[in-house]
Amino acid sequence: MALLEVKNLGINFGGLRAVDGVNLTIEEGQLYGLIGPNGAGKTTVFNLLTGVYKPTSGTIRLDNESIVGKSSSQICQTGIARTFQNIRLFNNMTVLENVKAAFHNEFKYSLLASLLHSKSFSSGEKEMDKRALDLLKVFGLDIYADEYACNLSYGAQRKLEIARALATNPKLLLLDEPAAGMNPQETSELMDTIRLIRERFHVTILLIEHDMKLVSGICEEILVLNFGTELAKGTPDEVLNNPEVITAYLGEE
């Protein structure tokens, strides 16, 4: 059974149909790519999946459970986490605190326990620190644990965003242009990291990307959007040789 099943998804902004009739089925463990020219509605799809926007039409089911109408935090708790196209870290918090803030639903201890500094609180805090450091180690960020997030380099901030999203323990991870602004060297490192986290965290990944090398290199299936509608769908080879896709990206001959 599919992990994510989206049927006939659409949203209107006033008179503008920003996304229309998008169907998407992602199997567990898949690495799925979402591509399209600027303004095609890719980030809007992410916003619909994470509850930032409410769809005007269509259904979204995660693990066969509808998530339409849930708040962003509830959707995050059911298992969808994301990163942002323009980095949105908690800049005045340390790297470690950024990850710990996303553990919010993982560790339950009551407010009273934290105020009384009870055993469940201090052991929970210790466990949380350890888990957060382990997670940072995967991305080589553990050395910056006590640094403020805003002081990290651009590439490191992108990695920290992925680490923070993984801290929410998602089933499905949405990456919004993870390679934006990276040089070829960093991009190829990122590809390795993405493969690694899929295996290590048993997470399904849907990513938006402009870098064709990255998309065709790691995605098993691709959906191409244009003007909010589906243009093509299939394996990277099929999609990238599709004349309509080439036209949409490069214009008519």
Add this chain to the structure above:
Amino acid sequence: MVRFLEQFINGLSVGSVYALIALGYTMVYGIARMINFAHGDIIMVGAYVLYVCKSIIGLPSIVSVIVTIVFCSLLGITIEKIAYKPLRKAPSLAVLITAIGMSFLLQALSLLIFGANPITFPSVIKVSPIYIGSITISGITIITFVVTFICMIGLTYFVNNTKAGSAMRAASEDKPAAELMGINVNRTISMVFAIGSALAGVAGFLYISQYQSLMPTLGALPGIKAFVAAVLGGIGSIPGAMLGGIMLGVIESLSKAYISTQLADAIVFGILVIVLIVKPSGLLGKNSIEKV
């Protein structure tokens, strides 16, 4: 010298009450980006609740104080739910006007219930003064120091070291991102109002113990001064509110003693103007640089 020290201690005591109130302003601003002008009136409500519990119902002092704090905290949550939450996406001016309206509403309600005449209410604090050499420190001052110190340490610890505190800081930086990381932002905002109003309740108890006279407008002046303190320290900054409050209290107390009682308030507000000209973000506030 003795006079100076006494005035200085007096200023610290008044200032720590301002700091408690300023914390409420600054925390609410930090997370909801609004100035809650009804905050000062929560102090007034707290003072009246204390009076009702102690003098009318006849509860023991400590119980009365606890009831006061809980009542203020619940009042804060209620005000946020009914007045500010529906305006979460409204322009900030609408929220500001609503807050001022809420302030008038609270004052009018207490005017309706308790009347306009001041009610004398003897202090519930019965602690004997301490004498150090020739300096006298009154019982109220001692209790004020102890209580505000505990509140500030507790709050700092809470914000920096607990899960709920980290959710608060995350939400105050970027609400949508925090929400997408699984933090329930609405609940976090409620919690901030609860804590801020509880601190206002504590301030109400300390304030009325010092001034011993109840009026529906009693919260207005400490409220506005604490707001000045929060801006002075840098609005949105918790250590800033503490520093701003204490500085304001000391300056006020020393100007009253050495310059002029009538001019004290003018000096306090004058300092605010100077600080805002020199450092618009306040003493400990962050200068926000827009990236272009």
